[in-house]
Amino acid sequence: MIKVLSVEHMRRVEAAADASGLSYAAMMQRAGQVVAERVLALLANRPDARVTLLIGGGNNGGDGLVAGRVIAERSSALVRFYLLKPRPDSDENFAAVQSAGLFVAYAPDDRDFRVLRNMVASADILVDALFGIGVRLPLTGEAAKVMRVVRQMLDQNESGAQQAVSIDPADPGGSRHVTRPYVLAVDCPSGLDCDTGALDAQTPFADETITFIAAKPGLFQFPGAAAVGKLRVASIGVPDDLPEMTSEKRTVVDADVVRAVLPRRPVGGNKGTFGKALIVAGSDNYVGAAGLAAMAAYRVGAGLVTAAVPRWVASALSSHLFEPTWLPLGQHDLHVGPGDERLISPELGRYDAVLIGPGLGLREATQAFLIQLLELFQTGRTEDVGSSSEGTKHPQLVMDADGLNLLSRVSDWWKLTPPGSIITPHPGEMGRLTGMSAAEVQAGRWHIVEAKAAEWQVVIVLKGAHTLIAAPDGRVAVLPFKTDALATAGTGDVLAGIIAGLLAQGLPPYEAAVAGSYIHGLAGVQAAQRVHSSRSVIASDVLDALGGALGIIEAG
16 A cells, blocks of 8 residues: 655654665665666667756765666666766765766856756656755755756747647647657655645656655645656555554555455345445536436446435436436425425435435525435434334435535534545535635645544545545545546536445445545546547546446456
């Protein structure tokens, strides 16, 4: 399991690894080897490639020195080093570079940065090993000057890559020649604060970042996350069972994590085996929300899904959605309101999971209905057909969208939700639930989601690029996805339905939220590939991609 460690925590892990017998020098050798292996893979079948390594004065620069020497030993690539400042005579890694006769330039000798400009402009791959996790912002002095030149060269090469403009509509990019080097960052892009995600204005944006031992929170926090590119995490031999590692509850979700918790599918099962989900959703302005959520629950394997919706919504959807069963709510034709909970109450005990919120609307009557429905969960009173008992089984609860917006109007709203419920806010909704602005939520995502999950005793899915999932016991998971494919109306309804469908199949709330969020993110990526552009993705595309995403996860 990939951990997420703060800078201070990372230093403790490194010290513990050193004390256990894996020396700092050995970790540097392994880190450099990992970077070299990745560069060599990128250079496959390119014998004349040129590699420029930007080398800082600390351990990050040491990683780069090792990487460059290995690349030169194992390929015919032209390897050049640009040092921010001279390395000490005692530096064995720099001595090895000198012994190999490799080209080295020094920033203090390059007063007009002509050498640096040439080394960046002519590179096929640019390895950024200037600053690692210990950077302090803002950068000043020689470091700021070097990074400014690098950033200017990268931006200039990218914007100036178009040598001639094609006017052939069938081949609009046919004459484009891109000269920008592939940027590989070592541990983190130089100028990124690995705790907060703050970013120096001159930070070179990476196409790919290789970080070591564990991920860092700033790699998933904007604005810094935008500079990371693809993220790889390399263990470099640090034992996973170090107490300093096992104590951390922040993790990165990957396919292996999700595969391990997906509900089993016995071949002799039936629809009862795979659980039943109830979707309480919809109003006149948001007809499709209930349908998206219901079909998402089905697509992840729920055996039976019922949509409890206003009669008008049921009439509009049932003519083309054949799989859900319907519970028309009769007190109000276009929206739910007081009294509709009495139609739901006898049915609650039949379901394993209930999702409340997508497309409900924000009427006062709907708020009154919601409070009365949640009181059924609190008191345990459900009037199950065929049973006069109080306290029949409680389904697991997911709250989403307008359900959360309505709750935010209620003082101490969390007292209405059973412990272990799942809430799925986007930053604006989270802001309303906490009394903060969306900007404040975004700036403090990690700490806010951890604190509020414990305070409210709910599982929180804080949506957005690099979605966070937090449990009341302190566990926090982050998704690796950052894609604008999911920035479109209705995709949140799909996510909520996925989570409800997994809950119905028996997954515990945190595991259902983690697995559901990952499946949703992967489906967004797959949908963008299907329609050839992330900007063209709509919610039904994500819904249609769920089967493919599950297939990728299950195939291993």
